[in-house]
Amino acid sequence: MSGYLVRRLVESALILLGITFVTFVLLYLLPADPARQIAGRSATAETVASIRDQLGLNDPLLLQYVRYLGNLLQGDMGRSYLQRAEVADLIASRLPASLLLMVSAIVTELILGLTIGVIAALRRNRPADHGLMIFSFVSISAPQFVIGILLLYVFAVQLGWFPIGGYGTFAHLVLPSITLGFLGAGWYSRMMRSSMIDVLGQDFVRTARAKGLSKLRIITRHVMPNAILPIIAMIGIDIGLFMSGIVVVESVFGWPGIGQLAWQAIQRVDIPVIMGVTLVSATAIVLGNLIADLVAPLIDPRIKTK
């Protein structure tokens, strides 16, 4: 087990290293000149050149990358070109808001998705099932900004139940979490439905019925724990989807998280910030997968961590 953990952590570190390299090269190839952005439109070519020199942008790509990596290993993610602040500080100040949003969105989508999936599976091919699957189809296909604006209009503007935007109280959290979790709820309901149907046909469920157990007990003790196994691995992968969703949802609701930070940085080619945000999201995805893989054997005794 500890051997497995060490191996997985080393693997994760290598993946992150690869991601820094790919991001760095891609951003280097961008036609936009960061020095020009910093200096402003009216700056002379001389000023721009001196900024380029100052930032080391004239050095070869590999040297720049090694310098970046060296700083990174010391915990220095660089300085934002445009905001007078360290990237690490910018991210640290915004990360809690994003994590809060993410966790509550995951909870929302799991509760919504798993419940819908279970009900649809138990009412397979009946009207309730068809209705729920139409709902899940809509939630998968509707763009998040549409859902967000729709929810805002109905529940914040018309009904006035929730604030229109901002951050701070539980009420602020509700609409962004639902918007962000909506897409996932659609996915999970479909996955849970097919997983449940699969497990309902298994021999051990027939055994459970032959034991004279109640329907409720069969569903909760025998079917659901088995049906949820394939979902666990998905949650790890899902964190990647969240990172892209967070950019949209945070802008719609004015949520001060790293999604917003990323959006601003991309618009203004603030390369150190883009690098930082990418690294943080990649870490979240890698960790999410690692945690999902570590949790799986705790639930399924057949999986041995080797």
Added chain:
Amino acid sequence: MTRDNDSGRGDDARPVLSVRDLTVQVATGAGGKTVLDHLSFDLHRGETVALAGESGSGKSMTALAIMGLLPRPMARITEGTIRLGDRNIAGLSDRAYRAIRARRISMIFQEPMTSLNPLMTVERQLCEVLLEHDMCTRDAAPARALKLLRDLRLTDPERRLKQYPHELSGGMRQRVMIAIALACEPEILIADEPTTALDVTVQAEILDLIRLLQKERGTAVLMITHDMGVVAEMADRAIVMRAGQPVEASSVERLFSAPSSEYAKGLLAAVPRLGAAPPRPPRSPGQKVVEVSDLSVRFDVKGGILNRPVARLHAVEGVSFDIRVGETLALVGESGSGKSTIGKALLGLVPWEGAVRIDGRHTKGLSRRSMRPVLRDIQMVFQDPGASLDSRMTVGEQVVEPLRVHGLASGSELTDRAEFLFRRVGLSADMLGRFPHEFSGGQRQRVCIARALSLSPKVIVADESVSALDVSVQAQVLDLLQELQDEDGLSYLFITHDMAVVDQVADRIMVMRLGQVMEEGPRDAVLRDPRHPYTRRLLAAVPVPDPTRLRQPQPPAPESQSPMLPLGAVFPRVRLEQVSGEHRVAVA
């Protein structure tokens, strides 16, 4: 241990279960289809009634109907009664049935591998049924579960309680299933092919156990089986079923000595009987087409931080044999004996060590490409014809695919070849455009044989090729294989666990255990004069389809050694010692 008709029935003349005119229909696209048609029988205390028949005979439907477990809403009881004591339970609601299941009627199933919940310990699965039916208090449940496992003669019962199903062998799982079924002391136990998925020695132990527990507890048993050997051994009375209809119902003695219906006669005639096969025609010692010496197959088990090999699974250890032209060598043994692995090694499907020559050509170290011409001479037919055919490709295309792959034919030549092959295996050429699901199991296996024949091989490896088929179909496929051998001089490596089939087809036999040969020699020497204790155990465990010749109860099997060894450890090999002629037996 002997069948004791009267003691069971004498103390109470009223049956515990009485089924009258039971009819079950299944909804299909074309309306209701009757899958069980007016079945009637009585089951008395302490008695065993067998429902015997081939697939599709409606025997499992009967069991599900009695348990109230018919798949809803597709199947339903349309007529008839099921009386449990004084009460008709046919068509009761699921809720009402809950008090009957496990408490009064229990059921065990064919697949012990999948019939237990993989996420729950044995203890939880046992306690669950005890508590559901208020057999004891929550505190007393673990002790009671332990006692049940003891009653089922499970080794090391304390440890078994804490284990998960995947940590148990098939035989142990079936014991746990029986423990669950008997936990609430039901009057009736329905056993649906309880030993079909198990090795023959394990089957013998489980059958002995069911009989013993039945005697102790007076449980009535409804035994559902396709195996006439099991019928003869277990049942007092038997009902032979076909296509949902009872064909014949009589005492087991009468059924086997003087079957009255044509169908039962045919069924009994098709059952392969150990020791009843005619002598094989002597073969002139021909050329060797397969020469194997010192074949070993070992798989590394990886682990640790760097995922390096940490242990080695010895699947096959130092096996040598030859197969001559027109000869059938049977490889017998139980699961895990390495018999299938040998077949795969011959075709280069697993990495192996040693020396293999197919029709004179060494195959050691051949690349996939250079292995191709060799594969023209050796082909394989697998156990599950449904799974070894592509469901989206017509059978015609599949049969000639090897010719296409090897670039041996194209265009209209392929069609001609396909038609020829189809006729060769007894299928009509107008079936070529159909898909596998349009065929029965036996027909599909014929398709697989046709595919194996397409390259005109010299050797066919038949890996449990008839094991999944009904006996009457099995007999036909065996006849086909024999015919092909007689006409084309094919050689077979016939891999099977079924000793009675071996008796019918083999010229020579190799008995395998844990990757090594325990005994080898001509068929008659090995089967009629077995020398190795393991061969004797295997033969003694086979149920005899004759109620007058009862098998002796099996002593429990000795603990077998693990085929998994640390790296670098030497696997203890056996040595073969000559008994007479080609008959050799292993000595440690």
